[in-house]
């Protein structure tokens with residue numbers, strides 16, 4: 018129950034709703050529990066007439082009409098109050114669920130990239146959906162049914178003891194057995210449900226993967242393998258579902274059995290007590306009704322304790338994420354204008370999850386308004402340099418400064434707002450092209466969007482779509498070609514009119530002719546911007562003011578195109594090789 022303590026703030030936030038729910042719940046239960054007593058009086062009137070104690074039939078009718086009306090009134094009123102109890106408590110649980118989801122989502126947005134590397138997407142999704150759902154069960158049904166149970170047990174016990182303590186003792190005897198067996202049964206059901214859910218998620222993953230990789234599956238004619246793999250998981254899932262249903266099927270028969278035993282005890286012992294003259298026939302009827310009313314609250318004790326245990330475990334998992342402190346956060350509250358001068362001084366960085374030292378003692382200076390190109394084999398650390406400038410990670414050793422300020426002393430929002438970043442993987446949101454372009458410049462008008470698209474040489478493609486800029490790009494932009502996605506992604510960076518523009522190998526999917534046009538446009542746009550271009554093609558970078566050649570995290574060569582192409586080394590070799598390729 019430790020983890021659930023974290024949620025007490027929600028009890029405070031919604032205290033009036035909870036309090037109203039509690040009061041209405043108590044009132045509705047007390048009212049409902051009067052009904053057996055009204056029935057008792059009716060039955061006693063019949064019994065008295067049968068025995069001849071009351072000779073006048075009309076007195077019996079009158080008594081019955083009175084209790085009929087009382088039963089009707091109590092039933093209606095308690096029904097209305099139950100409705101309002103649910104309105105208060107269950108609706109509040111939905112409000113808490115909403116708040117909690119938002120709290121977790123906000124935390125997700127604050128956490129650093131490293132957190133996302135360490136945790137799987139499925140896990141992140143589970144905490145915000147399944148775990149929050151379980152915690153909601155604690156706030157809603159668990160609280161409401163616990164209240165019902167407590168009130169029902171107290172009121173019924175008092176009413177029963179007042180009538181006949183000995184019959185009460187006999188009547189209550191089987192109920193704890195009911196509670197304990199429901200507790201174990203629902204624990205078993207929970208275990209089996211967890212397994213069923215695991216298989217369900219395996220099935221979903223198998224289906225999702227085969228849909229995403231449908232092209233590869235077809236190209237390699239492995240449809241049968243995919244079908245067999247799915248069937249295998251589906252078969253296991255079916256077995257686990259059957260096991261679960263078998264146990265679930267026990268739940269209601271068990272309850273009915275225990276109610277039956279309770280009724281038998283009351284009829285037998287109550288009958289004897291009636292014959293012996295300790296109680297009336299109406300009392301026996303009343304006890305039978307109490308047994309039936311008590312069964313559900315007693316069964317609920319087992320069920321609710323399971324809900325609370327699960328909610329506690331879920332909240333513990335949620336707290337694990339909520340307690341993570343973002344590794345990189347904005348600690349500077351003042352505005353810090355971003356200057357375009359970038360300096361790296363002996364920068365070393367190791368990714369702590371893979372222990373790969375991606376940058377080793379890197380030093381360079383990039384003047385405001387100039388263009389730096391970075392070249393190097395795959396895995397040589399090019400994107401890592403960008404990760405450092407955008408502060409997705411913090412360096413281990415050395416110093417990065419922008420302007421004359423250490424990067425850590427800059428307002429993080431200012432820093433990121435002043436960077437236009439085009440990543441290697443052109444990710445587009447499932448939204449219109451227009452909204453994808455103005456993602457970082459929400460107030461951009463139509464003409465600015467068009468201009469950015471023109472500069473990224475994608476406007477002529479967009480206008481050909483029937484929906485134009487309103488064209489929806491599906492999940493990860495599936496309706497666009499690789500090159501088109503890259504260019505939309507470039508337009509998204511250009512529209513921000515950033516101080517620093519970073520292009521991470523983002524022209525790899527466009528042909529050389531298109532590349533030339535975009536580079537020409539960029540030359541004009543980036544005149545006063547600090548630009549970093551990463552590319553494997555010399556043609557993309559030869560006009561840069563300086564070029565870094567990286568190898569295994571170290572700077573292998575540094576200079577302009579003219580300097581590097583005239584000395585023996587990696588750059589010259591690559592240049593000559595690409596010239597030959599272009600000529601052939």
Ligand SMILES: Nc1ncnc2c1ncn2[C@@H]1O[C@H](COP(=O)(O)OP(=O)(O)OP(=O)(O)O)[C@@H](O)[C@H]1O
Pocket residue numbers: 134368370371373374375393394395396397398399400401402441
């Ligand atoms: N987020 C990460 N977590 C752990 N290791 C990483 C991460 N990103 C990169 N690495 C590792 O760091 C090294 C440098 O990677 P980086 O992405 O900087 O190379 P790159 O030169 O940009 O490569 P490419 O041209 O293929 O994009 C690689 O060995 C890579 O495996």
